[in-house]
Amino acid sequence: MRRWTTLLLVLSLSGCFTVRHSYEGDHLLTSTPEVEGYKVRHVRHFEGHDRQFFWIHGGFPVGEDLNGAEQAAREIGDHDAVVNLQLTDGQNVTDAFITHIPCILSLLCGTWSVWVEGDVVDLEEAR
Amino acid sequence: MKARTLLAALVCASLTTGCLFTARHELPANAVFGKFPEHSAAGERPFEDSGMKNWALAGFVPWTGWGSQRMLEEHDPGSGLRIENLAIETRFGTWDTIIWVFPGFFYGYYLWAPRTVEVSGSVVHGQANGR
Numbered sequence: 001m002r003r004w005t006t007l008l009l010v011l012s013l014s015g016c017f018t019v020r021h022s023y024e025g026d027h028l029l030t031s032t033p034e035v036e037g038y039k040v041r042h043v044r045h046f047e048g049h050d051r052q053f054f055w056i057h058g059g060f061p062v063g064e065d066l067n068g069a070e071q072a073a074r075e076i077g078d079h080d081a082v083v084n085l086q087l088t089d090g091q092n093v094t095d096a097f098i099t100h101i102p103c104i105l106s107l108l109c110g111t112w113s114v115w116v117e118g119d120v121v122d123l124e125e126a127r
Numbered sequence: 128m129k130a131r132t133l134l135a136a137l138v139c140a141s142l143t144t145g146c147l148f149t150a151r152h153e154l155p156a157n158a159v160f161g162k163f164p165e166h167s168a169a170g171e172r173p174f175e176d177s178g179m180k181n182w183a184l185a186g187f188v189p190w191t192g193w194g195s196q197r198m199l200e201e202h203d204p205g206s207g208l209r210i211e212n213l214a215i216e217t218r219f220g221t222w223d224t225i226i227w228v229f230p231g232f233f234y235g236y237y238l239w240a241p242r243t244v245e246v247s248g249s250v251v252h253g254q255a256n257g258r
Contacts, residue, residue: 022214023160031154090149
């Protein structure tokens with residue numbers, strides 16, 4: 001009985017620790033160093049990290065959702081694009097500690113992280 | 128007692144290495160978040176795909192090597208086409224949860240913990256500089 005109760009509880013929380021990387025704007029983000037049809041002018045390199053807190057095995061997110069693509073797009077500013085984009089999500093040592101010790105093996109709560117890295121560039125039409 | 132010791136060892140290993148459920152998303156050459164400046168919605172074809180990525184020991188050891196890049200490469204639109212407006216989502220879905228609850232009650236998670244990776248986007252015609 002206990003097992004079924006737990007299963008139902010956990011299934012009701014499926015979708016937990018969800019991370020969605022997406023971007024709806026007018027700029028362009030790619031993992032490659034070049035953009036087809038354009039010359040790339042390097043502006044600067046960036047690296048970033050974001051962390052989100054979730055209640056009850058990741059079922060109830062708190063604050064702004066993790067989104068590596070949106071985070072990278074915010075770095076573009078007045079420029080055109082991001083190339084060499086690297087997106088990673090998962091748990092580092094701090095997330096693992098929070099999730100497994102004070103949050104009691106994620107039953108009470110937990111945290112998840114996103115890391116982004118890339119180069120902001122301007123695009124010029126190739127001739 | 129042995130199970131408790133094993134569990135403690137796994138938690139310690141996880142905390143020491145500090146890299147659990149790490150999914151790195153690399154895009155193939157013709158796939159982008161956002162859209163090209165000369166984007167045209169004509170002939171746009173949406174697609175989506177999902178798969179289960181497996182880890183052992185509470186996300187400590189990945190034992191299927193594929194990630195979002197491989198899933199996207201399977202949707203390679205071919206010459207002259209691109210994938211735009213990408214979205215990549217990772218989560219513990221229903222099947223993931225069933226898998227780690229059933230085998231060993233809650234602690235099945237410490238033996239086998241899958242996570243779902245879902246990709247979606249639009250295949251569009253790619254004409255450099257709109258010409």
